[in-house]
Amino acid sequence: MDSSVLASANTMGQLQQKLDGISNNLANSDTTGYKRRESTFSDMLFQQVDNHSEPRDQTGRLTPDGLRVGTGASIAQTAIRLEQGALQETGRELDFAITEKNNFFQVESMTNGEAETQYTRDGSFYLSENPEEEDAWTLVNNQGDYVLDADGERMDVPAGASNFNLGEDGTLQATLDDGEEVEVGEMGMARITKPQLLEGTDGNNFRLPDLDELDLEEADVLEFVAGEESQLIQGSLEKSNVDMGQSMTDMINTQRNYSFNARAISQGDQMMGLVNSIRG
Known part of the structure; x- marks a missing residue:
């Protein structure tokens, strides 16, 4: 599978889990003593691709050598927040x-x-x-x-x-x-x-x-x-310590990220189709 599609597909699955957590927080915003949970992300496995095998080709180079190709992001931790509720x-x-x-x-x-x-x-x-x-x-x-x-x-x-x-x-x-x-x-x-x-x-x-x-x-x-x-x-x-405004903002941003990754899959599919048509 193309790496761009793989990274986006993996990330979308993790973003869906974050959306589930936000939805659970919102559903319990009126639950007595409820403590919200927040998800944080980290990189999944990645590989370093070296595109300059000759040292002389790196003369004057200001950017990092090589290309870091990842496989998406995953939820590193879903932490409980114990801040006092009202x-x-x-x-x-x-x-x-x-x-x-x-x-x-x-x-x-x-x-x-x-x-x-x-x-x-x-x-x-x-x-x-x-x-x-x-x-x-x-x-x-x-x-x-x-x-x-x-x-x-x-x-x-x-x-x-x-x-x-x-x-x-x-x-x-x-x-x-x-x-x-x-x-x-x-x-x-x-x-x-x-x-x-x-x-x-x-x-x-x-x-x-x-x-x-x-x-x-x-x-x-x-x-x-x-x-x-x-x-x-x-x-x-x-009362619960769920901030409704912040939770809604997090939901919108997560949905946006989900949409961006879905678009990346679509663009990757179009590029693969274009390459196949050229080969034909």
């Missing part, structure tokens, strides 16, 4: 917004029938029936995953509890029907020190890959922090 006040007692960049709520999610700890920035929580204890509730997110406390345990709530309040030390308190105040648990969060390792899962959660395969320990990638009042805002939610 805070939206809801006034709801079980809504919490994280104000620290690399902090995440811990939730227990079922994956292939097994419990797995996952991470999310979506702090809209709800009360659900406790499957392990009658006449009791437990705190879950909007996907039904169990919210975990600072000790990695589910945050169970006595039935009839109301008037939830987050203390300065990160302890969530509630009031029972008889007026008694009880502690639900200490809001716990995980600070991900290597956030680019995070993998997206169903819904709005993240998981960490198999750390053993990467020769890493849990302490190398995360640390546990208390959900103190200085790091959490009760009655508010963090």
Whole structure:
């Protein structure tokens, strides 16, 4: 295949993946706690073609010797951007917004029938029936995953509890029907020190890959922090950090690049047709 057609065809496939990523960002612009992803490109394989075999032919040459022929561009990385999203006040007692960049709520999610700890920035929580204890509730997110406390345990709530309040030390308190105040648990969060390792899962959660395969320990990638009042805002939610204007601009530029590469294929095909007609 002609190198011009090969390079353009390869690049078009990668540009399509970038368009898919931009579309996903736009589709989640109103998703609570969503973090956008950005793609960066790099050169694919290339070869150096030397067109001057004799040293004397290079006398006085100002441009680089030879010709670098590539095979297109590919996505080098799709990085998650953790910049803080805007805070939206809801006034709801079980809504919490994280104000620290690399902090995440811990939730227990079922994956292939097994419990797995996952991470999310979506702090809209709800009360659900406790499957392990009658006449009791437990705190879950909007996907039904169990919210975990600072000790990695589910945050169970006595039935009839109301008037939830987050203390300065990160302890969530509630009031029972008889007026008694009880502690639900200490809001716990995980600070991900290597956030680019995070993998997206169903819904709005993240998981960490198999750390053993990467020769890493849990302490190398995360640390546990208390959900103190200085790091959490009760009655508010963090909106996505998708910039609609920038995303639309990126989409237009990517579509333009896609069109240029498609035109390059068309031009290359015309030139090959012209060469074949001359030979005939």
